[in-house]
Amino acid sequence: MRCATALYLSFIASAFAYRVTSPSEAKGWTTSGPQTLTWERVDTDPENFTVVLTNEDRGILPTDEFLAALVDGTKLTLQVNPPSGGWPTGESFRVNFVRDAEHTDTILAQSSEFDIKESTSTTSSGTSSHSSTTKTATGTTTAPTNTAGSNANTSPAPSSSDDSSSTPPGSNAALPSLNIQLRLVSVFALLGLFLA
Structure with a gap:
């Protein structure tokens, strides 16, 4: 009877060809x-399956964990979320x-034995160094803008000095008309002398 059951199970296993490639022992x-x-x-494999995490050592994993249900087998890859209590190690x-x-x-398929290890990821330090670089770049961009602004404020100063230097020629322009008036007065004075 056991022989017949073993043959039956091996026949069922050979009918499907799902093969887990990752995770693996390596x-x-x-x-x-x-x-x-x-x-x-x-193509002969079922379209869907359920993923179960298991371990023969019940001290490490007391009961099997269901990781995903009704997985689309044609996708060939899946990001598996941790169980509710987190990943065991x-x-x-x-x-x-x-x-x-x-x-x-x-x-339908079974992976080779593999380890689950504690993560040693240190992504936070990389983020902080990136943000400090960004701040430095922003500071350098602001500095030239302020300098340009101060130059723009000082540029009108020469034009005010130009206005003050143009004022004396304006006042000197009144001198010729004064000279003309003095000449006319002297001409009338001479005419008056002749007529008298």
């Missing part, structure tokens, strides 16, 4: 946010593709 997951899941398939994890949440014993 490249596992970390505890930092969503993780990448990739796979291969053939440790060794010998596996990802199973199962038929659905009610048929977890129908395994």
